[in-house]
Amino acid sequence: MRNEPLLLTPGPLTTSLTVKQAMLRDWGSWDSDFNQITAAICQQLLAVANAVDTHVCVPMQGSGTFAVEATLATLLSPQSKTLVLMNGAYGQRAARILQGLGHETVLLDMGDYLPPDPEEVALRLAADPQISHVVLIHCETSSGILNPLEAIAAVVAAAGRELIIDSMSAFGALPVDAQQLPFAALISSANKCFEGVPGFGFVLVRKTLLEQCKGRCASLSLDLYDQWHYLQKTGQWRFTPPTHVVAAFYQALREYHAEGGQPGRLARYQRNRDRLVSGMRELGFVTLLDDAWLSPIIITFLSPDDPAFSFSAFYQAMKQRGVLIYPGKLTEVESFRLGCIGQLHDAEINQVLAAVAESCQALALSSPEICLER
Numbered sequence: 330m331r332n333e334p335l336l337l338t339p340g341p342l343t344t345s346l347t348v349k350q351a352m353l354r355d356w357g358s359w360d361s362d363f364n365q366i367t368a369a370i371c372q373q374l375l376a377v378a379n380a381v382d383t384h385v386c387v388p389m390q391g392s393g394t395f396a397v398e399a400t401l402a403t404l405l406s407p408q409s410k411t412l413v414l415m416n417g418a419y420g421q422r423a424a425r426i427l428q429g430l431g432h433e434t435v436l437l438d439m440g441d442y443l444p445p446d447p448e449e450v451a452l453r454l455a456a457d458p459q460i461s462h463v464v465l466i467h468c469e470t471s472s473g474i475l476n477p478l479e480a481i482a483a484v485v486a487a488a489g490r491e492l493i494i495d496s497m498s499a500f501g502a503l504p505v506d507a508q509q510l511p512f513a514a515l516i517s518s519a520n521k522c523f524e525g526v527p528g529f530g531f532v533l534v535r536k537t538l539l540e541q542c543k544g545r546c547a548s549l550s551l552d553l554y555d556q557w558h559y560l561q562k563t564g565q566w567r568f569t570p571p572t573h574v575v576a577a578f579y580q581a582l583r584e585y586h587a588e589g590g591q592p593g594r595l596a597r598y599q600r601n602r603d604r605l606v607s608g609m610r611e612l613g614f615v616t617l618l619d620d621a622w623l624s625p626i627i628i629t630f631l632s633p634d635d636p637a638f639s640f641s642a643f644y645q646a647m648k649q650r651g652v653l654i655y656p657g658k659l660t661e662v663e664s665f666r667l668g669c670i671g672q673l674h675d676a677e678i679n680q681v682l683a684a685v686a687e688s689c690q691a692l693a694l695s696s697p698e699i700c701l702e703r
């Protein structure tokens with residue numbers, strides 16, 4: 330019996346015991362043993378995206394947002410103009426960062442859960458030659474929608490513009506091939522599909538592009554060019570690295586490869602999604618998105634239309650049964666989210682579904698087929 334809750338959250342998430350155990354020793358941040366771990370991690374991450382020959386991997390301390398901000402602050406010049414494809418909180422966050430940097434930004438705002446249409450993106454780019462960059466959120470974790478990355482990347486490349494991908498919650502599980510899908514930068518972090526613990530993000534950047542970015546970033550700590558340059562020169566992170574987190578990530582990568590890498594991980598997450606969705610639908614819950622847009626990362630369920638339901642009561646009932654769920658992040662409708670990622674296998678999904686059924690009863694929702702009629 331585990332003495333900690335299952336995290337049905339999209340990072341931090343449930344990690345393996347062996348990943349946690351990898352943190353039970355100390356590392357010198359200057360030491361060559363630690364430097365080798367950093368180098369191996371970066372090489373492996375590049376290989377996952379088939380980007381070894383074209384891109385470099387730069388790790389950045391902090392949560393994923395620090396890596397997004399470092400990327401935008403380092404790659405974009407003051408003359409840049411960026412189109413942000415926005416359909417949720419993380420698109421909004423990227424736009425906020427750009428506005429804070431004082432860079433010209435235009436939005437294609439699809440609201441809470443509609444995907445951006447590649448044809449419309451093509452039209453926007455054709456109509457405005459000043460747009461130099463496009464930002465896309467790969468999986469918009471706030472609704473769980475899987476955005477059409479391949480189609481968007483194709484129109485951005487055809488228009489001769491640069492693509493920056495926030496693939497925070499998707500990279501590692503969803504396939505990305507840098508030789509087929511051109512991108513300037515792809516951003517992700519330790520505590521999502523690679524199933525590490527939180528503490529750093531990383532960016533795969535096209536090498537020829539990063540080479541041009543010396544001195545551009547106004548922030549000292551977020552300067553991705555400097556971080557890369559120093560790493561290349563010394564093998565070390567510029568400032569104190571999260572040593573234990575990095576060691577845990579190295580172990581997480583081992584387990585990732587043992588599971589069959591990206592295809593293996595995707596298969597398990599898809600199975601988790603399919604079992605969660607069908608089990609929840611049997612209980613009467615309704616997904617926000619049509620099946621075609623449901624990602625194998627996280628799923629948004631509409632809150633039951635029953636006065637007996639409140640998110641906080643449901644959360645507490647689930648917590649008592651050992652499962653931490655995630656609040657919704659939609660502006661229009663009440664919802665909650667269940668993650669498919671992390672160390673969740675059939676037994677854990679069964680536990681989650683049983684906890685949901687019991688929690689519905691504990692809240693005395695009108696019937697377990699609660700939540701239908703809407």
Ligand SMILES: *Cc1c(COP(=O)(O)O)cnc(C)c1O
Nearest residue numbers: 392393394419468470495497498
């Ligand atoms: C998790 C996540 C981030 C980063 O969030 P942090 O809280 O800073 O780690 C950014 N974009 C997406 C799509 C995410 O899922």
